[in-house]
Amino acid sequence: MKKYDLLTLGRSSIDLYSANVGSPFVNIEAFNAFVGGCPLNIATGSKRLGLNTALLTGVGNDQVGNFIKHFLQQEGIHTDWIPTIEGTRSSAVILGIEPPDKFPLVFYRDNCADIHLDLDHVAAVPFAEFKAAAFSGTAFSRDPSRTAMFFALEQARQNDVIRILDIDFRADQWFDPRAFGVTIRAALGSFNIVVGTEEEILATFLTDKEQLLIKHQQISAPEIRGNIENAIEQILLSGVETLVVKRGKDGASIFQPGREEIKVPGFPVEVLNVLGAGDAFCAGFSYGLLSGWDLYKSVRMGNACGAIIVTREGCANFMPTNEEVMQFVLDRGGF
Template identity: 25%
Template sequence: MNDMKKIAVIGSINMDYFIETDVFPNVGETVLAKKSFTALGGKGANQAVAAGRLGADVTLFGSIGDDDAGDIFKKKMEKEFVDISFVQSVKNIATGSAFIELSKSENRILVVPGANQCTDREYVERMFNEMIKHDIFVFQLETPVSMLEYLVPKLADHGKIIVLNPAPAQTIQAELLEKITYVTPNEHEFKVVMNSVDKMEDLLFTHPNQLLITKGTAGVFYSDGQKIVCVPALKVEAVDTTGAGDTFSGAFAAALAEGKELRESIQFANIAAGLSVKKKGAQAGMPTREEVLQFYASS
């Protein structure tokens, strides 16, 4: 474990506001919900927490507001295995927020970026000397894409491993994509992200060992250059899938940091993601390293 690579997660930090309901309302319809609750979230924070719980050496780079939600974030992260020394607190702007409807283990999410918009080019320019000390970089798209366009080529020039979870989905320019080591869209996002109308199989063959398409309970698909490989998902009774994708990303980075090969890293991430959906809240169900190893031992 002494040779473990260091992970930098550069991304969003939100306060999540959950509403639990039997049915999603139609347009113009009012529905009585069952209950509501709040939890810490944001794809960046979620992925950092997931990696940290699995034993990774992880630093989170991002932005919070100078508000109650920002204070809650700092207190909560004291209990997690994540370095937040370089998270900036921005005055006169609110911490990012997400409004999440839950119904029968499905979810719908609206995000207000808030302070996440300040995780921009100027911020990463200031933080670059700290960032470059890391080996694996994890990104999402809840922060300005202009930051990604500036930072990714620099990291690629330094030979860093770059993982992009492209959500919320938007098109990534081809010249930027080719500098990213692993791109992990889900089955709904990949055509938008890759700016392509090609079938999934054709796109996978075009981007061997780089494009990893997650398909929920069907597993993760990628091309090894010769064939399409499916790494099966963990079969569990889902309570809340909100943080499953973020758990996958954090766990995938943690596995790479240990030196695992691609397929083994995906398998490790699938197990962590499967275990994560057993509790409500994006971070509540994220497993520890011991829980994942226990699953390996019992399977």
């Protein structure tokens, strides 16, 4: 019997969200302080749904690191494997909220602690005690974290841990956006499940910088040109067992080698803030998967969590509880 349900690995940060919803970034007068980062958001969302979760990330020897760890401990997320890395700073992100379609995001990640995760930090994790591990693409963006993530993949595979990749493409975290695809393609075959938006899937096969366009500094929502059908096929040929393509208000699709696409409808809502929707999706999907649900119901759960979070101001701090999600789904006709 495994002791823990889910380990998430990679980014963590203090997130400073505009307190002036709808205000252009240059006119923001105040910020609200929350926490964030794809793996932290997934860990929080999964924990609130009922999973026993842990986070492997790094923090600096600073008050921001204390802020992040305090939140996690209050949530009941295991922080045993979060090192304080001397000589680094805990990460910060500044975000604007201009619905319906402008959500600028500015990373402050020079010398950030989580990108300094190393082999020793990974070696300290008891992978045999986890059912699943969720990785984020940004954690592969540079060393020593990149090598640490490949080592973590090895450890997870050797211990029969389900390996999930949230593609998490953030172009400005790579010295060249094409390097993202080269690195992720090298890792794809080690994952059981890959989750991403159409844009993130296309980024995995980016060959020309001109294919990428980022408007209004929306780092989390780039426009990418490419052949999505071919990209999906290439991911499945890599050895990935299941690919889940997130399609926003249109729900999501499930792809598996040799099988027809399964379309899973979403839940229409009025959008306040899209940031964190994908992480909420992954939390809900992971909950369903580790609860023994079939893929359709698990993805539907992910769609519900994503729909709820886009109506709220932030990410981790606003993740829904199991009771909230079940009532939300029930009110809309069930799974």
